[in-house]
Amino acid sequence: MPNLRSALMPSLLLTRTQGWNRAGPWTVYFCGKFDSPSTYKTFIGASLTTDELVEFSDEPTYESDSARLGALFSFNTDSVVSRVGVSFISTDQACSNLDSEIPEDMTLKQLRRETKEAWNSKVFSKVTTSETNVTKLNQLYSALYFMHLLPTNKTGENPLWESKEPYYDDIFTFWDIVSCATRSNDYMG
């Protein structure tokens, strides 16, 4: 399995700006597993956005903060299950996040069901209503959904410091929660 590390650097993606809030570079690590054997080739581009490749080979590892890179996997089967985990700390942690949250024998159907159950039990069933108007119900539950979407609970996933306290962070801010108060016509139909 090739080892791909791509550093997401808002400071370099746009040479004109470091991203809206001028944050420094931050990295997402990932760990992917397939349920079928594969062969691979890897590539690295001439820049972040070009189609032009500098290398396309059997190289097992690439690391870059200035060029697009990736891997091409080939399989002998028609249907492949792919599981991917992420982490802000390391690839090892991405792998352990993956194994603990989406174990090898889990199906997509089961994952969807468990996610739905988690949202229902931890968020949507916390309020009750006698409202029957579908538009208003859509607004209520959509607002609850967006309120709980961010900031992300990154406890244990903070690369900046260790602490016994929880850590929450996201690419959007507290301020952006205003978006959970959306217009009713967004939910028609």
Add this chain to the structure above:
Amino acid sequence: MIDIWRHDGWVSDARSSLYNGAVQGGSNGDNVFADAYVKGVRGNVNWDDAYSAMVKNAEVEPPNNNDPRDPTGSTREGRSAIPDWLEYGFITPRFGRSVSRAVE
């Protein structure tokens, strides 16, 4: 948020991708603390530390991060127009966004 003050030195205002800013005009973390306190949030929250974070926002000028969008002061955290506020009780135009920030 309190832990962010402990480790980054300042409570966040519009924290995004592991970085405290960009500030939204006022030090709005203070509003969040006040609201939570008044509504009875207690538990493991260290309110002495939260208060220290608020006092720092009210009294200390944050270091300038030289953001080209507003080079007059920090856009990362805190209230960069504090020097005017402490001296005059209002913000002069030598600081960017002087009116909206005074209001916030």
